Amino acid sequence: MTLTRNEALALLSDSISARRRRGAKRLRALADPTTAAQVRTALERELMDKRTWETQYQLIMALGMTGSRGDVELLKELALQPRSATMVNTALGYAIVRLGRDVDNDPAPTLWCLRQDVELLADGALRAVAMLRLHFPDTAVDAVLDYAEANFHDLNHKSLAYWPAVAAAGWTGPRVRAFLTRCSQDSRQYIAEAATDALNGRYSKGVSVL
Numbered sequence: 256m257t258l259t260r261n262e263a264l265a266l267l268s269d270s271i272s273a274r275r276r277r278g279a280k281r282l283r284a285l286a287d288p289t290t291a292a293q294v295r296t297a298l299e300r301e302l303m304d305k306r307t308w309e310t311q312y313q314l315i316m317a318l319g320m321t322g323s324r325g326d327v328e329l330l331k332e333l334a335l336q337p338r339s340a341t342m343v344n345t346a347l348g349y350a351i352v353r354l355g356r357d358v359d360n361d362p363a364p365t366l367w368c369l370r371q372d373v374e375l376l377a378d379g380a381l382r383a384v385a386m387l388r389l390h391f392p393d394t395a396v397d398a399v400l401d402y403a404e405a406n407f408h409d410l411n412h413k414s415l416a417y418w419p420a421v422a423a424a425g426w427t428g429p430r431v432r433a434f435l436t437r438c439s440q441d442s443r444q445y446i447a448e449a450a451t452d453a454l455n456g457r458y459s460k461g462v463s464v465l
Contacts, residue, residue, distance in 0.1 A: 257281075258277070258278065258281040260282075260285055260287060260290065262278075262281075263277075263278040263279075263281035263282045263285070263290075264278065264282070264290060264293055265278070266278025266279075266281075267279065267282075267293060267294070267297040267314075268297070272304075272306075272307045272309075272310045273310075275297070275301070275307075275310050275314075276307075276309055276310040276313050279294070279297070279310060279313035279314045279316075279317045280313050280317070282294055282317045282320075282321065283313060283316045283317035283319075283320050283321075284320075285321075286320040286321060287321060288321050288322075288323070290317075290321050291318065291321040291322045291323065291326070294314060294317045294318050294321055294322070295318055295322065295326060295329070297314055298311065298314040298315060298318055299329075301314055302333070305338075305339075305340070308338075308340030308342065308343050311340075311343055311346075312342055312343055312345075312346045313346075315330070315333075315343065315346035315347055315349075315350050316346045316349065316350065318330075318350055318354075319346070319349055319350030319351075319353045319354060320353070322350070322354050323354060324354055324355060326350075326354055327351060327354050327355040327364070330347055330350050330351050330354070330355075331351060331367070333347055334347045334348070334351065334368070334371060334373070334376055335371070341375050342375065344373055344374075344375035344376040344378075344379065345375045345376070345378050345379035345382070346379060347376060347379060348368045348375070348376040348377060348378060348379025348380035348381075348382070348383070349379035349380065349382055349383045350379075350383075351364050351367070351368055351379075351380065352364045352365050352368065352379075352380045352383035352384060352387070353383055353387070355367075359387075359389070360389050360390045360391060362389070362391045362392065362395035362398075364380070365380045365381070365383075365384055365389075365391075365395070365399070366395060366398055368380035369398065369399070369402045374406070374415065377402060377415060378414050378415060378418070381399070381403075381414070381415065381418035381419055381422065382414070382418050384399070384418065384419075384422045385418045385419075385421040385422040385458070388422070388424075388425050388458060389422065389425070390425050390426070391426065393428060396423075396426050396428070396430070396431060397430065399419050399422070400419060400430060400431070400434050402415070402419075403415055403416050403419040403420075403434070404434070416438060416441075416446055417445060417446050417449055419434070420434075420435060420438045420446055420449040420450040420453055420459075421449045421452075421453065421458060421459045423435055423450075423453045424452065424453035424456060424457055424458045424459070425458070432454070435450045435453050435454045436450075436454070437450075438450030439451045439454060
């Protein structure tokens with residue numbers, strides 16, 4: 256059964272983490288900005304229990320879909336904290352890029368995430384860049400490609416090459432083409448296919464986010 260807005264909000268206070276997570280996922284899908292304050296309150300409460308990282312992940316993603324620039328300071332503070340459940344960093348990077356832009360194609364939040372040199376924070380930021388189809392200025396494109404190329408052969412962080420390859424469908428220039436050509440010849444099929452699509456001006460259909 257599909258939850259209504261109010262049912263999803265009610266679940267945020269449930270005593271069972273899986274139910275809170277279900278509510279958060281529904282609010283993320285609804286992307287209703289009127290729920291942002293309640294989502295943020297639920298997140299701040301959830302952060303007190305390190306065991307519920309999956310629910311924290313979904314609440315951060317929900318805040319990324321419902322919140323505003325006023326929530327970015329909290330997200331950045333969280334991003335700077337060490338944690339054992341590193342997948343939370345992916346949600347933080349994604350939400351920071353969604354909410355932190357002054358204008359649609361502002362690269363500043365993405366570049367901030369890359370400068371922290373936390374792989375999954377960068378992963379989340381680059382996912383957002385691809386999902387939002389952001390068109391960056393050349394200097395920011397160079398910074399993204401520098402990061403991707405530095406991590407190109409790290410199989411533990413395979414998406415750090417994949418997401419820039421997807422995003423590059425909307426970018427131009429000789430360096431972009433050289434990067435995509437290299438990616439199109441990669442032995443990892445998902446990277447090669449994304450790059451081939453991008454070379455032809457198409458965003459990969461494989462774009463998704465947890």
